[in-house]
Amino acid sequence: MSMQQTLAYAAIGALGVGAIFSSFPLWKSATLSPDSVERRVWWTCCAATAVLLFFSQLPDWRSGLFVSIMTAVALFFVAGFWTNFVKINGRVYGAFSQGRPDRPPALAQSDGDEDDEP
Secondary structure: OOHHHHHHHHHHHHHHHHHHHOOOOOOOOOOOOHHHHHHHHHHHHHHHHHHHHHHHOOOOHHHHHHHHHHHHHHHHHHHHHHOOOEEEOOEEEOOOOOOOOOOOOOOOOOOOOOOOOO
């Protein structure tokens, strides 16, 4: 198997990892919401996919640039149409997001609403 095929398979793997692991948060945080964790996993895997696809086309860098840009644009539209992963300046954009705010952080401290027993 050539290096180009290996990089292409790695790009497909990165895309698969992003699709699967952006469906649920991989870790819990006191400062990040689960939606933010999912969003970060998705965009990291999308960036890795685009970079791997670029390198899989070398030495023809023009083809690599075309493939990686078109893949990035397609993944941006997938995120904008089917998910709430497009967030710019604190506002979530999406075809069906309906202005849904992010969930609170999973490990956030309670606001003292509950009575603590000694």
